Amino acid sequence: MEKKTIAVVGATGAQGGGLVRAILAEPGKGFAARALTRNPTSDKAKALAQSGAMVVAAELDDAASLRKAFEGAHGAFCVTNFWEHLSAEKEIAQARNLAQAAKDARVTHVIWSTLEDTRKRVPLEDARMPTLQGKYKVPHYDGKGEANAIFGEVGVPTTLLNTSFYWDNLIHFGMGPKPGPDGTLAFTLPMGDKKLPGMAVEDIGRCAFGIFARGPEFIGKEVGIAGEHLTGAQMAAALSQALGQPVVYNAVTPEVYRSFGFPGADDLGNMFQYKADFEAEYCGARDLDFSRSLNPKLQTFAQFLAANKDKIPLA
Numbered sequence: 385m386e387k388k389t390i391a392v393v394g395a396t397g398a399q400g401g402g403l404v405r406a407i408l409a410e411p412g413k414g415f416a417a418r419a420l421t422r423n424p425t426s427d428k429a430k431a432l433a434q435s436g437a438m439v440v441a442a443e444l445d446d447a448a449s450l451r452k453a454f455e456g457a458h459g460a461f462c463v464t465n466f467w468e469h470l471s472a473e474k475e476i477a478q479a480r481n482l483a484q485a486a487k488d489a490r491v492t493h494v495i496w497s498t499l500e501d502t503r504k505r506v507p508l509e510d511a512r513m514p515t516l517q518g519k520y521k522v523p524h525y526d527g528k529g530e531a532n533a534i535f536g537e538v539g540v541p542t543t544l545l546n547t548s549f550y551w552d553n554l555i556h557f558g559m560g561p562k563p564g565p566d567g568t569l570a571f572t573l574p575m576g577d578k579k580l581p582g583m584a585v586e587d588i589g590r591c592a593f594g595i596f597a598r599g600p601e602f603i604g605k606e607v608g609i610a611g612e613h614l615t616g617a618q619m620a621a622a623l624s625q626a627l628g629q630p631v632v633y634n635a636v637t638p639e640v641y642r643s644f645g646f647p648g649a650d651d652l653g654n655m656f657q658y659k660a661d662f663e664a665e666y667c668g669a670r671d672l673d674f675s676r677s678l679n680p681k682l683q684t685f686a687q688f689l690a691a692n693k694d695k696i697p698l699a
């Protein structure tokens with residue numbers, strides 16, 4: 385039987401990479417992975433080719449390149465990388481290119497990796513958090529959420545996949561525990577006692593694979609995934625256990641977090657405030673049993689830490 389090809393945007397990255405690995409790990413399910421990258425000669429691209437993916441060149445700013453890369457594919461996993469440029473407008477333009485290319489190439493199932501448009505609950509005039517870049521509250525959410533409608537407008541069969549905070553941010557995004565003045569490790573989040581849905585990023589790709597494997601069931605639907613919903617205190621307790629030394633939860637206010645000064649601190653401060661203020665809705669949109677039904681290997685935070693604790697920088 386001919387395999388169904390999934391064209392994977394961001395295949396050299398965290399989300400797309402997880403999906404490529406999930407496809408290749410279960411050849412019996414009848415899918416093949418086509419890995420899209422701007423640079424097919426990079427080490428990561430070569431490693432994907434070696435592991436069994438077909439690697440093709442594509443650029444999100446170039447719709448024709450996407451159309452070519454999507455040609456003949458059954459499905460397409462679409463993701464944009466806000467953190468490379470910090471522009472919601474650019475993400476929206478890239479999402480339009482993706483949707484149009486998928487339509488033109490007659491892709492039968494797109495997964496759009498997205499996040500909520502926070503302005504639906506926190507309109508720009510709501511002064512609880514500053515408006516950023518003139519028209520957003522959480523730019524890296526709002527652009528993706530605004531782009532959801534584009535897939536419908538263009539008329540491409542799409543599943544909107546709301547992802548969750550990567551626990552891997554503790555490794556790669558400077559969000560791990562840091563020693564305080566007395567040397568005790570402190571894990572900082574502006575979430576008070578509210579729960580943060582989180583997951584190992586590898587599980588996003590595995591859940592996406594679960595969606596493709598279930599067939600058309602989730603076309604036209606918006607779904608959300610997470611590994612666990614945990615408070616900052618619970619995360620600090622799990623970190624203490626895994627690291628074998630005390631980690632305290634340092635609950636700062638969103639105002640303080642926004643003032644940290646690194647690029648995107650204001651965006652992330654607003655994001656955490658949104659997640660805290662709309663805890664019930666935000667967690668409710670990311671059901672754990674549903675996520676596990678897509679991906680039986682779904683990790684808990686403790687499992688993630690057991691496998692990754694040595695990679696978390698503690699300085």
Ligand SMILES: NC(=O)c1ccc[n+]([C@@H]2O[C@H](COP(=O)([O-])OP(=O)(O)OC[C@H]3O[C@@H](n4cnc5c(N)ncnc54)[C@H](OP(=O)(O)O)[C@@H]3O)[C@@H](O)[C@H]2O)c1
Pocket residue numbers: 393394395396397398399400420421422423426442443444445463464465466467468499524547548549550551553557
């Ligand atoms: N950190 C979190 O907690 C979190 C949670 C939920 C959602 N997100 C979202 O996840 C997104 C990033 O996904 P990720 O973590 O998987 O990214 P990543 O690991 O940083 O990798 C980015 C991927 O995107 C590809 N890419 C970037 N720009 C491209 C372009 N112009 N044309 C073609 N390919 C391009 C890169 O491919 P090449 O370099 O090989 O071309 C690479 O594979 C962000 O938008 C972020 O908002 C993050």
